Amino acid sequence: MIFTETKLKGAYIIDIKPMEDERGFFSRGYCQQEFKEHQLSIQVAQTNFSFNKKKGTLRGMHLQSAPFEETKLVRCTSGAIYDVIVDMREGSTTYKQWISVELTGHSYRMLYVPEGFAHGFITLKDDTDVTYQVSQFYTPGFEKGYRWDDPAFSIEWPVQPSVISLKDQEHPLLMMEV
Template identity: 75%
Template structure:
């Protein structure tokens, strides 16, 4: 695997190192030893899949609060997404900064999202599937959400969302009193 650390410390773009021949290619999409060498959490306890029927479906921005903070390894397995993470670690030099990465089924590219980051994506094609492995079990009382269009982040989404869940539409702004 090829690990490229982003400008947000601890967040990595991970590309599959391909061994190609006439049949296609072989490559690893996960190796505990390689993740450990890069200081990444290897304790995967749950794997999730998200199927999205329509282009422009936005999911986010989600995270779990400590002590249930989770890391995620995100990969698009069908279609394409614009995957976004925001550094929500208040003691970080990149607090409130974000990056976006296009993940497609054809590229096999992945995004490693460390603990303390909010995560969301928008689908760029109809019938898009996303898988993510997480290092904590889903804990409803630790769930936090932030508005996808919060001016505190100023995320530049590549397209306008057309489908957003009612829950994601009502997340508060970062500077509001209550975080959901």
């Protein structure tokens, strides 16, 4: 696997190294040893699937708070997403900064999301599937969210959202958080 650290310390884009032959290819999608070599850890507690019917479906910006902070390994298995993470670690030199990466079913690219990052995405195609491996169980009462259009982040989304859950629409702006 090829690990590329982003400008947000601890967040990585991970590409596969396919071994090709006449049948197609074979590659690892996860290797505990390789993750450990990059000081990354993901003890998988849960694997989540997201099916999104329509292009423009927005999910986010989500995270779980202490003591149930989670790392995520995100991959689009069909379709395409514009995946965004925001560093919400107070005291971090990149606090409130964000990055994006396009993940598609054909690229096999993944995004490693460290603890303390808000995560969200918008679909770029109809019928898009996303898989998340997460290090913590979902814990009601410890989930947090921020508005996708929060001026504190100024995320540049490539398309206007057409489908957003009521819960995601009602996330607070960062400056309004108590």
